[in-house]
Amino acid sequence: MINRQRIVEEFTRLASIASPSFREGAISRYLVNRLGEMGGEVIMDAAGKQIGSESGNLIVSFPAAGKEGPPLMLSVHMDMVEPADGVEPVLNDDVFTSAGSTVLGADDKAGIAEIIEALEVVRERAIARGPVEVVITVCEEVGLLGAKHLDFSKIRSRRGLALDTSGVDLAIHRAPCANKLRFEIIGREAHAGIAPERGISAIEAAARAIERMKLGRIDEETTANLGTIRGGQAVNIVAKQVILEGEARSHDPAKLEDQTEHMIACFTAAARSMEKVIDGRTVAPEVRWEVISDYPMMHVPLDSPIVRLVSASARAIGHEVEIRAAGGGSDANIFNAHGIETLILGTGMTNVHTVDESVSVNDMVRVTELLVEVLRRA
Ligand SMILES: [Zn+2]
Numbered sequence: 345m346i347n348r349q350r351i352v353e354e355f356t357r358l359a360s361i362a363s364p365s366f367r368e369g370a371i372s373r374y375l376v377n378r379l380g381e382m383g384g385e386v387i388m389d390a391a392g393k394q395i396g397s398e399s400g401n402l403i404v405s406f407p408a409a410g411k412e413g414p415p416l417m418l419s420v421h422m423d424m425v426e427p428a429d430g431v432e433p434v435l436n437d438d439v440f441t442s443a444g445s446t447v448l449g450a451d452d453k454a455g456i457a458e459i460i461e462a463l464e465v466v467r468e469r470a471i472a473r474g475p476v477e478v479v480i481t482v483c484e485e486v487g488l489l490g491a492k493h494l495d496f497s498k499i500r501s502r503r504g505l506a507l508d509t510s511g512v513d514l515a516i517h518r519a520p521c522a523n524k525l526r527f528e529i530i531g532r533e534a535h536a537g538i539a540p541e542r543g544i545s546a547i548e549a550a551a552r553a554i555e556r557m558k559l560g561r562i563d564e565e566t567t568a569n570l571g572t573i574r575g576g577q578a579v580n581i582v583a584k585q586v587i588l589e590g591e592a593r594s595h596d597p598a599k600l601e602d603q604t605e606h607m608i609a610c611f612t613a614a615a616r617s618m619e620k621v622i623d624g625r626t627v628a629p630e631v632r633w634e635v636i637s638d639y640p641m642m643h644v645p646l647d648s649p650i651v652r653l654v655s656a657s658a659r660a661i662g663h664e665v666e667i668r669a670a671g672g673g674s675d676a677n678i679f680n681a682h683g684i685e686t687l688i689l690g691t692g693m694t695n696v697h698t699v700d701e702s703v704s705v706n707d708m709v710r711v712t713e714l715l716v717e718v719l720r721r722a
Contacts, residue, residue: 345465345716346709355440355457355708359433359449365423365486369398372422375456375480379404382463384478389495395483401490402480403498406463410472416722417477417504417684418715419675420456421484424449425697441702450693450703455507456480458691458708462715473719477501484508484675488639491678503650504686505718506676511690512707513714515654518669519677519688520565520593521641523604527611529553531629532622533577533584542622543582546575549629550586553614557607566594567671568603595669597641608633639673642680650685657717663710689714 363371376386384404392400399422405415424431425447432443442448459478466473477499481490509516529550534543550573559568568590575586592607594600611631619628644651651667658665670688679686692707 345469346461346712347464348705348709350464351457351461351708351712352435352705354460355453355703356433356435358453358456359431359440362428362431362446363422363424363449364426364428365483366397368422368482372399372402372482375402375422378460379478382460382467387498389498391482391490391493391495394493395489397482397490399482401482401494402478403495404478404480406476406478408473408475409467410470411474413474413722414503415475415477415501416719417479417499417501417679417686418459419479419481419504419506419679419686420459420508421452421481421490421675422456423482423485423490424451424453425485427699435705438706439702439704442699445699447697447699448701448703450691450701451696452484452508452691454691454693454703454708458507458712458715461712462719465712465716466719471716471720474722476719481675488673488675488678491675494678496682499684501684504679504684505650505654506674506679506686506688507691507711508674508676509670509688509690510693510696512692512710513658513663513665514690515651515665515667516670516676516688517644517646517651517667518595519642519673520595520671521597521600521677522591522593522638522673523600524636524638525590525592525604525607526634527588528632529586529611529615529629530632531584531618532582532627534582536580536582540582544618544620544627544629545582546586546629547583549614549618550575550588552617553611556613557610558603562603563599565596566592566599566603568592568607591638593671595641595643604635639677640681642677642686644680644685644687648685650687653718653721654687654689657721658714660721661713661717663714665714
């Protein structure tokens with residue numbers, strides 16, 4: 345039923361267009377034409393102007409064909425990580441890789457090719473389906489910027505699938521919420537050999553803070569990390585400044601809040617513990633921090649209509665879909681926060697965000713078979 349040659353050609357065209365985040369102009373123009381030719385009504389929202397990308401998000405509506413019902417959203421992102429320039433897809437033994445020095449961009453173009461092929465099959469076989477909204481975001485790879493600025497007033501769907509994870513026969517129904525954290529410790533510089541008592545070491549304050557901090561896997565739902573640290577000027581200067589960046593994630597928003605507060609408290613307590621008297625004045629290092637909500641939690645209940653739709657579709661064609669939790673955030677977190685119950689579906693891509701990224705044609709065909717059945721039953 346799936347046209348292997350057509351999906352190979354579609355993926356090749358998509359993957360041949362370099363589309364790093366913010367530079368999605370060329371792929372966006374291709375998609376506007378391609379989906380328009382297929383009968384989609386294409387809207388580009390204003391996100392591009394707001395975030396400084398060459399393109400906005402695309403919202404492409406395909407009216408019902410032979411069957412009325414609520415619309416189904418299928419979402420993907422059009423941007424890719426670097427290195428992207430000069431990307432050249434190569435097909436060997438049924439597996440796509442890049443020619444070598446770039447990523448392939450199967451993340452997320454495998455998903456785009458699968459959606460296009462599924463819609464082609466449904467059309468040529470005259471399979472009755474309800475309305476479909478294809479949402480193609482920009483700048484997913486740089487903090488879900490497209491989805492965060494998506495014009496949700498243009499989307500009617502209340503359920504959807506985001507094709508954007510590795511694996512096949514796999515759907516993600518839970519993902520954590522996360523905070524990005526930045527801490528700056530400002531001590532006092534002094535000559536380390538002549539007058540160390542006149543200095544307050546920001547490095548020592550950072551060490552004391554980290555020593556008392558819970559990091560790594562906090563519990564089965566929560567993780568935390570300090571990922572970068574930089575500071576100090578020279579070996580003979582008491583370090584004045586240290587900057588640390590980290591994150592916390594949890595499947596429970598209250599635990600995320602607790603962990604974030606805990607990390608802040610460790611820094612402020614460490615700063616107090618460094619208090620000393622210099623020139624008759626009591627001084628302590630100053631701590632500044634910034635907490636940015638990176639993405640909200642998603643949790644689609646296992647008995648929700650979209651889970652039942654995917655499970656029943658898979659069973660009908662002899663696939664068994666595993667539905668499980670994941671540890672990262674994606675556009676689907678944003679869709680769920682806006683009331684569109686969205687599962688993340690595996691597209692077959694592997695080794696994403698590396699130059700060894702690949703996707704097999706068999707896996708793309710398998711995912712497309714599932715999509716066709718989902719469209720038939722939606
Ligand atoms: Zn992706």
